[in-house]
Amino acid sequence: xxxxxxxxxxxxxxxxxxxxxxxxxxxxxxxxxxxxxxxxxxxxxxxxxxxxxxxxxxxxxxxxxxxxxxxxxxxxxxxxxxxxxxxxxxxxxxxxxxxxxxxxxxxxxx
Amino acid sequence: xxxxxxxxxxxxxxxxxxxxxxxxxxxxxxxxxxxxxxxxxxxxxxxxxxxxxxxxxxxxxxxxxxxxxxxxxxxxxxxxxxxxxxxxxxxxxxxxxxxxxxxxxxxxxxxxx
Numbered sequence: 001x002x003x004x005x006x007x008x009x010x011x012x013x014x015x016x017x018x019x020x021x022x023x024x025x026x027x028x029x030x031x032x033x034x035x036x037x038x039x040x041x042x043x044x045x046x047x048x049x050x051x052x053x054x055x056x057x058x059x060x061x062x063x064x065x066x067x068x069x070x071x072x073x074x075x076x077x078x079x080x081x082x083x084x085x086x087x088x089x090x091x092x093x094x095x096x097x098x099x100x101x102x103x104x105x106x107x108x109x110x
Numbered sequence: 111x112x113x114x115x116x117x118x119x120x121x122x123x124x125x126x127x128x129x130x131x132x133x134x135x136x137x138x139x140x141x142x143x144x145x146x147x148x149x150x151x152x153x154x155x156x157x158x159x160x161x162x163x164x165x166x167x168x169x170x171x172x173x174x175x176x177x178x179x180x181x182x183x184x185x186x187x188x189x190x191x192x193x194x195x196x197x198x199x200x201x202x203x204x205x206x207x208x209x210x211x212x213x214x215x216x217x218x219x220x221x222x223x
Contacts, residue, residue: 004153031209042215043154043199056210091153095209098144101153 004102006092012108018080021105024073025094033099034067034077035091043091049075082109113137114202116214124222129187131217133200136181141204144211145174145185148197157198158185190221 005024013019025032033048047057052069060067064083069075079086087109093099115134123129133143141162146154160167160174160183167174173186187194200214 033209033211043213045210045212048210050209093153098156098159099209099211100156101146103151103153 004092004094004100006090006102006105008105009103010106010108012110013082014110015083016081017109018078019082019086019107019109021077021090021092021107023075023077023092023102025075025092026100027073029094029096029100030072031095031099032069032075033093033095034075035093035101037089037091037104046077079107082107084109112214113140114200114212114214116198116200116217118217119215120218120220122220122222123190125192126189129185129190129194129219129221131185131187131198131200131219133183133185133214134181135183135202137202137204137212138181139204140202140212142202143174143176143183144201144203145172146199146201146213147194148199148216154199162204187219190219192221192223195219195221 007022030051034046037043046059047067049069067077089104089106091101091104093101113136144159145157147157148154158169158172158174160176165176176183197216197218199216201211203211
């Protein structure tokens with residue numbers, strides 16, 4: 001199994017631009033999670049899905065952030081418009097029981 | 111308010127000795143605890159877990175101890191190896207949400223040859 005796949009691995013963009021992060025979960029996993037890691041706040045859960053349905057989005061910082069899971073093998077996290085304080089590493093994880101993480105996307109907003 | 115706390119940002123030990131990483135939690139509804147290891151430029155990887163019905167779980171060189179009355183858990187690595195050098199995250203689950211994990215901020219372990 002290839003594990004959780006995330007793209008891109010690195011993203012540099014300018015303030016105000018739209019950013020889309022992508023995730024392919026492990027086949028057969030029915031839960032998908034989006035996390036953000038920063039020095040100040042550590043690893044924090046943004047949103048998670050069960051069977052493609054958003055269950056808890058209480059961690060999404062504001063309306064500029066949105067996430068979708070159109071099918072069992074794909075999810076996106078979109079930031080529009082992006083701001084410098086969104087700079088962080090974003091992780092996707094999938095789970096049937098234990099959570100398995102992808103390698104992350106390092107986002108830099110200038 | 112942080113519900114899972116790892117009060118030591120870093121720890122340095124000699125190869126072959128024991129590494130002890132600590133974690134405290136405040137939410138009494140947590141009933142399952144996990145440790146993840148993270149290398150630079152990689153995602154966290156699952157290491158070991160423990161249910162609240164147990165006080166110890168062992169897997170090779172790794173042992174996790176849980177003290178529910180103190181709301182404290184620890185990860186012991188014996189013997190420590192240079193390849194164990196990584197950031198270790200403590201995580202907790204429960205309180206009605208079986209899949210939502212709350213993470214500590216991590217402890218950087220350095221094992222010196």
